[in-house]
Amino acid sequence: MAGPGAYWFGKEEADAVNRVMQSGHLFRYGSETDPKFLHTVASLENEFAKYCGAKFALATSSGTASLVASLAALGLQPGDEIIVPAYTFVASYTSCIFLGIIPVLSEIDESLTLDPDDIERHITSHTRAIMPVHMLGNPCDMDRIMAVAKKHKLLVLEDCCQAAGASYKMKKVGTIGDMGAFSLNVFKTINSGDGGLVVTNDQNLYETAFAMHDQGHKPSRLGVEVGSRNLLGLNFRMNELTAAVGLVQLGKLDMIVTTLREKRKKFKNLIADAKGFKLRTLNDPDGDCATICTVTFDNREQALKVSKILGSKTLDESGWHVYANMEHVLEYLKKIGRPHKKGAYPKTDNILSRAMNISIGVVDGGLGAGWGININSSDSEIESAADQFIEACR
């Protein structure tokens, strides 16, 4: 069970790690005059910024760390509210909670991402930001979300952890809002074991996120450190070994996405005549990573039947991606007097109860995508999976 990047680990990653080992420099900082120091983290940051078309990228230790560094950089304070979809990985909430920021949950729509029509209902005088999550590799309806943000003067932090390689109307995700947070964990499009990245076009946000990720320091610890700034930070640094793997994986990202799109297209064509379900809405069909093929059945009974036959599960039964399944988050929401029971987000509940994830590139039971194909599946394996799906739908 892993994302597509892990299926494509090869000699290139091993060689890159070996080069770092032989350099003797595993820390992200080193002497600028030492020819052996490889600057691998800095290279990953440069390459990723270029890849995204962003001015700045910051490497971190995880997607969660990327979210925390971004939220801190955006200046959100304890008691501030941020609107977050009710269907996302638990880290979208916990990154806020640990900064004292209140995640205010909001409905998703048939794209399984933040429903632009439900955002305004949750805006109060405490609302400072929106966190659209490009769930399952599929970009959110960013035009409409940005319009709401603009109207109410809200900041936008894109959670891109499941969507490295995705774009919305030709712009890479993460570059549409104020900041974007990415993950390099094993279940994502590309993988360095663990790791993360932040992108932004705003120098001040970049420098503040950098400070947050490294004890208040300036980027690359350049310039006078003592007395020159007053920011507090933590340690979310990436090391050179992680960056070595990340850089090689980044070089494979376009090929990964292209391959997944081809395989999903094949799979979709093969199941086109089957009845009783819809494919989920894609806000930009040309920008989706195609890591997952999500089907939404007409009713719950059919969803349960098909997923049971295939040894999978409906999305409302998948793990810590569904608000109603996050007992610790619900406990926290209860404590602060917010909706904290299944049923609080009926549209989301309804969609998730009828939906099933079919793996194309991300094979992850926790995401409800334990069944399907993977990036290395042959044509005959794709045909066989499609046959099984059609048979289960009968």
Ligand SMILES: *Cc1c(COP(=O)(O)O)cnc(C)c1O
């Ligand atoms: C994976 C994920 C995260 C957290 O990333 P880590 O690298 O595991 O910390 C955050 N948000 C979403 C939507 C994710 O899928």
